[in-house]
């Protein structure tokens with residue numbers, strides 16, 4: 427049923443730190459790899475090795491630059507985006523076939539591919555562009571929060587996290603339960619004021635983002651250091667003064 | 673949004689077809705048309721509605737599951753539309769049989785079919801109007817213009833005397849809709865800053881999109897051509913859908929359905945432009961992630 431359940435036990439999701447993401451796309455690659463192998467159907471690519479390739483991905487990394495108002499310089503940052511597993515997920519309620527659903531036990535938003543008719547309405551309803559229709563299999567694909575890893579008791583405990591979280595070399599993605607105020611993700615999100623994307627869309631995303639901190643004013647500090655008097659005494663101080671006079 | 677011809681044709685043809693059904697039931701109830709006309713126009717309306725519905729299945733990537741779309745009417749407008757259109761068509765069919773066997777004395781089924789067909793057009797329009805992700809659709813003007821267009825279009829064929837007033841109202845609503853669209857576009861609550869979670873508006877631009885080539889999101893939801901030709905297409909649209917039909921109506925006497933049919937086709941051509949713009953001009957929130965300005 428595509429009505430939304432109340433998820434009172436758990437709200438599983440990702441905490442993404444834009445301050446330390448280096449835009450390496452490791453999460454994009456490992457997501458595609460994990461979700462194209464094993465039990466899941468292929469995330470298809472068309473013209474993979476020719477001109478104009480087009481493919482399906484569940485996770486993207488965008489690159490932005492933001493103006494630093496103090497020194498008019500641009501500060502680049504990288505922005506990974508996958509499904510936010512919204513509490514009030516518009517993509518679920520619009521689905522006519524019942525293929526889209528939100529798991530009551532942990533709030534993960536999933537598509538049952540056996541039921542999907544590929545109408546694409548859920549992709550229209552998602553403001554974030556987190557759903558893509560697979561052009562070869564004709565069904566809707568989206569981030570599953572790697573349910574086939576986190577629920578998989580054949581995997582060793584430390585591997586029961588999403589592929590993208592596991593592969594991120596900087597630890598910019600963490601996985602956890604946002605309903606539990608004592609979980610690591612909840613604590614960090616609270617401490618560093620994690621934000622929602624497009625709060626005006628009233629989707630109540632579970633995933634939270636930590637915004638890039640303003641970079642230190644490197645150039646200014648460097649120049650100041652260069653021009654300040656050296657803090658030396660004795661013989662070195664005499665050399666310093668003598669050199670200044672030259 | 674990508675203006676897929678299959679969806680545009682579907683909304684126009686099924687809208688017109690259900691409009692015809694709505695008028696037939698109404699006119700039949702007040703004994704304003706003959707049994708023969710009821711039969712002929714019920715078949716025409718039903719036929720167009722079915723053609724429209726078939727064309728809407730062209731954009732389904734996995735048609736085999738289309739039958740499952742009747743199941744989620746509790747939450748989904750698309751599912752409600754599927755159910756409502758089948759109910760209307762069934763009612764039309766029952767009415768047709770009753771009239772065919774000469775029992776036009778109980779025109780109740782006809783008027784129920786007529787109400788259901790308006791409900792069907794309403795459900796179609798709500799598929800778009802419900803989407804918060806496309807702010808310029810997310811207004812009551814959307815169902816209003818869909819229902820009005822369906823009724824006015826069919827009136828050109830069946831009751832040209834009413835259609836004249838209808839077209840005048842349609843002109844006003846059409847301009848209101850475009851005004852609303854331009855205003856929402858200008859004052860969008862969503863922008864690149866909110867899309868990335870910043871609380872204050874900051875100057876941000878994308879310097880590299882997330883993928884080197886086109887993808888489903890760009891093809892489907894980030895359509896740029898619509899805005900470029902917007903003005904010209906708006907003029908063309910009202911010229912064909914409203915001004916030419918009105919001029920012909922004022923100059924020529926409608927004593928046969930042939931003139932009505934020709935004018936309806938001209939009107940629908942204009943509506944095609946209008947519907948094309950409805951999609952092509954609508955800005956989806958995801959486009960902000962690709963904002964380079």
Ligand code: SF4
Pocket residue numbers: 508509510511512515516517518535551552553554555556557568629
């Ligand atoms: S991010 Fe999009 S696809 Fe994911 S739950 Fe929210 S609306 Fe649905």
Ligand code: SF4
Pocket residue numbers: 520521522523524525526537541542543544545546547548549565566
């Ligand atoms: S594409 Fe599939 S999952 Fe999405 S709304 Fe249509 S039927 Fe539901």
Ligand code: SF4
Pocket residue numbers: 456457458460461484485508509568569570571572588589590591
């Ligand atoms: S949780 Fe899994 S499916 Fe979702 S983005 Fe990460 S790797 Fe992809």
